[in-house]
Amino acid sequence: MNTIYNILILFTTLFCSHPFDDGYDIGDIATDFSLENIDGSFVSLSDFKDAKGFIIVFTCNTCPYAVLYEDRIEALNKKYAHQGYPVIAIMPNNVETKPGDSMISMRERAIDKGFTFPYLIDTGQKIYPQYGATKTPHVFILESTPRGPLVRYIGAIDDNYKDASLVKTRYVEEVIESLKNGYEIKQTKTKAIGCSIKL
Amino acid sequence: MKIHFVLIAFCFLACKSEVKTKDNNAVSLPILEIHDFSGIEPYLNLDGSKTYVVNFWATWCAPCVKEIPYFEAIQANYPKHVEVILISLDFPRQYESKLKPFIQKHQLKSKVIVLDDPDMNSWIPKVNADWDGAIPVTLIYNNSERTFYNRTFTYDELETELETFLTIK
Numbered sequence: 001m002n003t004i005y006n007i008l009i010l011f012t013t014l015f016c017s018h019p020f021d022d023g024y025d026i027g028d029i030a031t032d033f034s035l036e037n038i039d040g041s042f043v044s045l046s047d048f049k050d051a052k053g054f055i056i057v058f059t060c061n062t063c064p065y066a067v068l069y070e071d072r073i074e075a076l077n078k079k080y081a082h083q084g085y086p087v088i089a090i091m092p093n094n095v096e097t098k099p100g101d102s103m104i105s106m107r108e109r110a111i112d113k114g115f116t117f118p119y120l121i122d123t124g125q126k127i128y129p130q131y132g133a134t135k136t137p138h139v140f141i142l143e144s145t146p147r148g149p150l151v152r153y154i155g156a157i158d159d160n161y162k163d164a165s166l167v168k169t170r171y172v173e174e175v176i177e178s179l180k181n182g183y184e185i186k187q188t189k190t191k192a193i194g195c196s197i198k199l
Numbered sequence: 200m201k202i203h204f205v206l207i208a209f210c211f212l213a214c215k216s217e218v219k220t221k222d223n224n225a226v227s228l229p230i231l232e233i234h235d236f237s238g239i240e241p242y243l244n245l246d247g248s249k250t251y252v253v254n255f256w257a258t259w260c261a262p263c264v265k266e267i268p269y270f271e272a273i274q275a276n277y278p279k280h281v282e283v284i285l286i287s288l289d290f291p292r293q294y295e296s297k298l299k300p301f302i303q304k305h306q307l308k309s310k311v312i313v314l315d316d317p318d319m320n321s322w323i324p325k326v327n328a329d330w331d332g333a334i335p336v337t338l339i340y341n342n343s344e345r346t347f348y349n350r351t352f353t354y355d356e357l358e359t360e361l362e363t364f365l366t367i368k
Binding site for chain 1: 259320321324332334
């Protein structure tokens with residue numbers, strides 16, 4: 001009886017751990033990419049030889065949540081790029097569905113806001129499904145390891161989209177500080193409302 | 200000290216009169232029921248004879264807006280057995296400019312309630328463990344069944360799902 005019960009639990013766990021069976025989980029190795037930046041160059045993780053890790057942010061121009069986080073994404077890059085953890089922003093939407101997210105609009109937005117991080121376009125929408133991004137903004141923190149970029153965190157930037165001054169927990173900053181200091185990461189996954197990625 | 204008090208009193212009066220004017224302007228617009236998650240949670244666990252269809256949406260979310268008429272039609276076609284609850288995640292600054300006009304323009308008959316709770320990581324898992332936060336999502340439940348749908352619906356798809364709940368009951 002016990003064995004059957006255990007097998008059942010095992011099966012349930014197996015199925016539940018991959019509810020949609022796509023995208024990365026904590027501990028997976030992320031594949032590199034080569035995506036077009038707003039300056040016309042192509043950017044890959046491997047270009048950043050000295051990076052200790054990456055703050056990958058799937059974001060766009062048109063989602064109100066993403067817009068509310070623009071300044072905070074820029075602040076993360078200013079704070080952590082020179083410490084070895086640059087922000088790489090990737091725009092995952094289909095630009096035919098969302099013309100406001102076209103390469104030209106991305107470039108204009110980056111100039112207006114003074115973005116200092118690469119703002120890449122996922123042309124053909126091949127990369128975001130590999131990561132398992134489902135919405136904007138959606139953050140993946142990678143740590144550079146000999147095996148490749150290791151997924152250490154998936155989720156939100158902080159716990160208050162509305163007002164940066166009312167944030168209690170800065171999830172992304174806590175993860176980077178833990179990585180820098182070799183501490184255990186307290187929260188490896190968080191959830192937040194976002195705009196679904198447009199197909 | 201006295202000046203301070205007078206200033207505060209002035210501010211108070213000024214604020215008060217502003218609210219009043221707004222109210223007067225908004226006479227014809229619907230009144231919103233706004234809650235944090237603790238106020239929303241009871242709507243996810245209603246104990247009644249109906250099947251509840253709870254949809255999380257926002258006026259800025261195009262796929263959400265597209266399926267609103269289907270939820271409205273379900274409410275109209277199953278008035279006795281189904282209650283549709285539309286939980287809006289619109290931004291507070293757009294309640295007046297977007298949400299209220301939307302409800303009025305589309306003459307929404309379903310119950311609309313507003314969820315305003317920025318600490319999303321604290322409440323998203325309470326709605327469903329598999330929800331990562333993208334909208335729209337829909338929860339259908341009654342006393343015997345409960346299913347969470349991380350997807351969009353057409354009217355026929357929604358009705359097909361609903362029929363299983365109505366037969367089970």
